[in-house]
Amino acid sequence: GAGVSQSPRYKVTKRGQDVALRCDPISGHVSLYWYRQALGQGPEFLTYFNYEAQQDKSGLPNDRFSAERPEGSISTLTIQRTEQRDSAMYRCASSLIGGLNTEAFFGQGTRLTVV
Amino acid sequence: QQQVKQSPQSLIVQKGGISIINCAYENTAFDYFPWYQQFPGKGPALLIAIRPDVSEKKEGRFTISFNKSAKQFSLHIMDSQPGDSATYFCAAADGGSTLGRLYFGRGTQLTVWP
Numbered sequence: 001g002a003g004v005s006q007s008p009r010y011k012v013t014k015r016g017q018d019v020a021l022r023c024d025p026i027s028g029h030v031s032l033y034w035y036r037q038a039l040g041q042g043p044e045f046l047t048y049f050n051y052e053a054q055q056d057k058s059g060l061p062n063d064r065f066s067a068e069r070p071e072g073s074i075s076t077l078t079i080q081r082t083e084q085r086d087s088a089m090y091r092c093a094s095s096l097i098g099g100l101n102t103e104a105f106f107g108q109g110t111r112l113t114v115v
Numbered sequence: 116q117q118q119v120k121q122s123p124q125s126l127i128v129q130k131g132g133i134s135i136i137n138c139a140y141e142n143t144a145f146d147y148f149p150w151y152q153q154f155p156g157k158g159p160a161l162l163i164a165i166r167p168d169v170s171e172k173k174e175g176r177f178t179i180s181f182n183k184s185a186k187q188f189s190l191h192i193m194d195s196q197p198g199d200s201a202t203y204f205c206a207a208a209d210g211g212s213t214l215g216r217l218y219f220g221r222g223t224q225l226t227v228w229p
Binding site for chain 2: 004035040041043048055058059091104105106107108109
Protein backbone atom coordinates (compact mmCIF):
# COMPACT_ATOMS: atom_id res chain seq x y z
CA GLY A 1 0.00 0.00 0.00
CA ALA A 2 0.95 3.65 -0.13
CA GLY A 3 1.52 4.04 3.60
CA VAL A 4 1.76 2.16 6.87
CA SER A 5 -1.53 0.44 7.51
CA GLN A 6 -2.75 -0.50 10.97
CA SER A 7 -5.78 -2.50 12.00
CA PRO A 8 -8.12 -2.26 13.66
CA ARG A 9 -8.35 1.52 13.88
CA TYR A 10 -10.30 1.26 17.13
CA LYS A 11 -10.44 -1.58 19.62
CA VAL A 12 -12.50 -1.73 22.79
CA THR A 13 -11.84 -4.72 24.99
CA LYS A 14 -12.70 -5.88 28.44
CA ARG A 15 -10.06 -6.00 31.12
CA GLY A 16 -8.35 -9.37 31.16
CA GLN A 17 -8.84 -10.10 27.47
CA ASP A 18 -5.98 -10.51 25.01
CA VAL A 19 -5.70 -8.21 22.00
CA ALA A 20 -3.67 -8.37 18.81
CA LEU A 21 -2.83 -5.25 16.86
CA ARG A 22 -1.66 -5.53 13.28
CA CYS A 23 0.77 -3.42 11.28
CA ASP A 24 1.39 -3.64 7.55
CA PRO A 25 4.50 -1.56 6.73
CA ILE A 26 5.36 0.23 3.52
CA SER A 27 6.42 -2.28 0.90
CA GLY A 28 10.18 -2.75 0.89
CA HIS A 29 10.75 -1.20 4.29
CA VAL A 30 13.09 -3.31 6.33
CA SER A 31 12.64 -1.72 9.75
CA LEU A 32 9.37 -1.74 11.67
CA TYR A 33 8.70 0.03 14.96
CA TRP A 34 5.97 -0.02 17.57
CA TYR A 35 5.25 3.05 19.69
CA ARG A 36 2.58 3.89 22.24
CA GLN A 37 1.20 7.40 22.47
CA ALA A 38 -0.83 8.61 25.43
CA LEU A 39 -3.12 11.57 24.96
CA GLY A 40 -1.15 14.79 24.96
CA GLN A 41 2.20 12.99 24.97
CA GLY A 42 4.86 12.08 22.46
CA PRO A 43 5.20 8.56 21.11
CA GLU A 44 6.94 6.18 23.50
CA PHE A 45 9.11 3.44 22.01
CA LEU A 46 8.07 -0.17 22.55
CA THR A 47 10.10 -2.35 20.17
CA TYR A 48 11.52 -2.59 16.67
CA PHE A 49 12.47 -5.13 14.04
CA ASN A 50 14.90 -5.31 11.17
CA TYR A 51 13.45 -7.89 8.80
CA GLU A 52 12.05 -10.58 11.08
CA ALA A 53 14.60 -10.06 13.84
CA GLN A 54 13.55 -8.16 16.92
CA GLN A 55 16.39 -5.71 17.49
CA ASP A 56 15.27 -3.93 20.63
CA LYS A 57 12.38 -4.74 22.93
CA SER A 58 13.54 -2.68 25.86
CA GLY A 59 10.47 -0.44 25.66
CA LEU A 60 7.92 -3.20 26.22
CA PRO A 61 6.42 -2.35 29.64
CA ASN A 62 6.15 -5.92 30.95
CA ASP A 63 5.86 -9.51 29.84
CA ARG A 64 2.20 -9.12 28.90
CA PHE A 65 3.41 -7.30 25.79
CA SER A 66 4.99 -9.14 22.89
CA ALA A 67 5.55 -8.54 19.20
CA GLU A 68 6.46 -10.61 16.21
CA ARG A 69 7.22 -10.17 12.55
CA PRO A 70 7.62 -13.74 11.35
CA GLU A 71 8.13 -13.12 7.62
CA GLY A 72 9.78 -9.74 7.83
CA SER A 73 6.71 -7.84 6.67
CA ILE A 74 3.46 -7.70 8.68
CA SER A 75 3.86 -7.40 12.43
CA THR A 76 1.55 -8.14 15.33
CA LEU A 77 1.70 -6.55 18.77
CA THR A 78 -0.05 -8.70 21.34
CA ILE A 79 -1.16 -7.59 24.76
CA GLN A 80 -2.24 -10.37 27.09
CA ARG A 81 -4.57 -9.94 30.06
CA THR A 82 -5.21 -6.31 29.22
CA GLU A 83 -5.45 -3.71 31.97
CA GLN A 84 -7.03 -0.27 31.94
CA ARG A 85 -3.58 1.36 32.00
CA ASP A 86 -2.91 -0.25 28.59
CA SER A 87 -5.45 2.13 27.03
CA ALA A 88 -3.59 4.32 24.52
CA MET A 89 -2.94 4.91 20.84
CA TYR A 90 -0.59 2.26 19.48
CA ARG A 91 1.40 3.41 16.48
CA CYS A 92 3.46 1.47 14.03
CA ALA A 93 6.15 2.98 11.83
CA SER A 94 8.45 1.66 9.15
CA SER A 95 11.64 2.81 7.49
CA LEU A 96 14.26 1.79 4.98
CA ILE A 97 17.31 0.45 6.73
CA GLY A 98 20.49 2.46 6.62
CA GLY A 99 21.27 5.93 5.31
CA LEU A 100 21.96 9.13 7.16
CA ASN A 101 18.52 10.55 6.49
CA THR A 102 16.34 7.55 7.16
CA GLU A 103 12.77 8.56 7.77
CA ALA A 104 10.29 6.66 9.89
CA PHE A 105 6.78 6.77 8.42
CA PHE A 106 3.99 6.40 10.95
CA GLY A 107 0.61 4.79 10.53
CA GLN A 108 -2.66 6.25 11.77
CA GLY A 109 -2.56 4.02 14.82
CA THR A 110 -4.91 1.75 16.73
CA ARG A 111 -6.83 3.37 19.55
CA LEU A 112 -7.09 0.76 22.29
CA THR A 113 -9.58 1.23 25.10
CA VAL A 114 -9.70 -1.27 27.95
CA VAL A 115 -12.91 -1.15 29.96
CA GLN B 116 12.95 9.96 32.77
CA GLN B 117 12.37 12.17 29.78
CA GLN B 118 15.34 11.87 27.42
CA VAL B 119 14.24 14.84 25.35
CA LYS B 120 12.64 17.86 27.01
CA GLN B 121 10.44 20.09 24.87
CA SER B 122 8.98 23.52 25.47
CA PRO B 123 6.60 25.25 25.36
CA GLN B 124 3.70 22.86 25.75
CA SER B 125 1.48 25.18 23.73
CA LEU B 126 2.12 28.17 21.51
CA ILE B 127 -0.18 30.73 19.94
CA VAL B 128 1.19 32.84 17.11
CA GLN B 129 -0.38 35.34 14.78
CA LYS B 130 -0.33 34.69 11.05
CA GLY B 131 2.96 35.86 9.61
CA GLY B 132 4.79 35.59 12.90
CA ILE B 133 7.68 33.34 13.91
CA SER B 134 7.01 30.17 15.88
CA ILE B 135 9.88 28.86 18.00
CA ILE B 136 9.92 25.51 19.75
CA ASN B 137 12.85 24.39 21.89
CA CYS B 138 14.24 21.00 22.86
CA ALA B 139 17.08 19.86 25.09
CA TYR B 140 18.75 16.50 25.58
CA GLU B 141 21.38 14.94 27.82
CA ASN B 142 22.60 11.85 25.97
CA THR B 143 25.68 12.85 23.96
CA ALA B 144 25.33 9.67 21.92
CA PHE B 145 22.32 11.13 20.11
CA ASP B 146 23.25 11.86 16.52
CA TYR B 147 19.98 12.37 14.70
CA PHE B 148 17.41 15.02 15.58
CA PRO B 149 14.13 15.01 13.64
CA TRP B 150 11.05 17.13 14.05
CA TYR B 151 7.64 15.59 13.46
CA GLN B 152 4.37 17.34 12.67
CA GLN B 153 1.10 15.74 13.70
CA PHE B 154 -2.39 16.81 12.66
CA PRO B 155 -5.45 15.63 14.60
CA GLY B 156 -6.35 12.05 13.75
CA LYS B 157 -3.11 11.47 11.85
CA GLY B 158 0.21 9.88 12.64
CA PRO B 159 3.34 12.00 13.11
CA ALA B 160 5.03 12.95 9.83
CA LEU B 161 8.68 13.91 9.43
CA LEU B 162 9.07 17.64 8.88
CA ILE B 163 12.82 18.24 8.95
CA ALA B 164 15.84 16.59 10.56
CA ILE B 165 19.42 17.50 11.40
CA ARG B 166 22.68 15.74 12.23
CA PRO B 167 25.11 17.25 14.76
CA ASP B 168 27.76 18.04 12.16
CA VAL B 169 25.83 21.17 11.11
CA SER B 170 24.46 24.01 13.22
CA GLU B 171 21.51 24.90 11.05
CA LYS B 172 19.30 23.37 8.41
CA LYS B 173 16.64 25.21 6.45
CA GLU B 174 13.83 23.83 4.33
CA GLY B 175 11.44 26.45 3.08
CA ARG B 176 9.90 28.24 6.07
CA PHE B 177 11.21 25.66 8.54
CA THR B 178 14.66 25.93 10.15
CA ILE B 179 16.37 23.76 12.73
CA SER B 180 19.04 25.42 14.85
CA PHE B 181 21.39 23.05 16.66
CA ASN B 182 23.73 23.90 19.53
CA LYS B 183 25.89 20.87 20.25
CA SER B 184 27.72 22.32 23.24
CA ALA B 185 24.47 23.32 24.93
CA LYS B 186 22.75 20.10 23.84
CA GLN B 187 19.81 22.06 22.54
CA PHE B 188 17.99 22.32 19.25
CA SER B 189 15.05 24.35 18.12
CA LEU B 190 12.51 24.61 15.33
CA HIS B 191 11.75 27.99 13.81
CA ILE B 192 8.71 28.41 11.59
CA MET B 193 8.93 31.65 9.65
CA ASP B 194 5.84 33.43 8.30
CA SER B 195 3.60 31.07 10.28
CA GLN B 196 0.33 30.14 8.56
CA PRO B 197 -2.98 28.81 9.91
CA GLY B 198 -2.21 25.55 8.07
CA ASP B 199 0.82 25.12 10.33
CA SER B 200 -1.50 24.64 13.30
CA ALA B 201 -0.60 21.17 14.56
CA THR B 202 1.32 19.40 17.28
CA TYR B 203 5.08 19.37 16.82
CA PHE B 204 7.38 16.78 18.35
CA CYS B 205 11.13 16.92 18.56
CA ALA B 206 12.97 13.63 18.79
CA ALA B 207 16.45 12.19 19.03
CA ALA B 208 18.11 8.91 18.15
CA ASP B 209 21.53 7.32 18.50
CA GLY B 210 21.27 4.89 15.67
CA GLY B 211 24.45 5.89 13.90
CA SER B 212 23.92 5.23 10.23
CA THR B 213 20.72 3.26 10.79
CA LEU B 214 17.59 4.59 12.43
CA GLY B 215 16.76 2.82 15.64
CA ARG B 216 14.78 3.90 18.65
CA LEU B 217 13.46 7.47 18.61
CA TYR B 218 13.09 9.40 21.87
CA PHE B 219 10.29 11.96 21.55
CA GLY B 220 9.58 15.13 23.42
CA ARG B 221 6.11 15.66 24.87
CA GLY B 222 4.99 17.87 22.01
CA THR B 223 4.02 21.48 21.40
CA GLN B 224 0.53 22.36 20.27
CA LEU B 225 0.88 25.28 17.85
CA THR B 226 -2.09 27.46 16.97
CA VAL B 227 -1.66 30.11 14.29
CA TRP B 228 -4.42 32.73 14.29
CA PRO B 229 -5.42 34.22 10.92
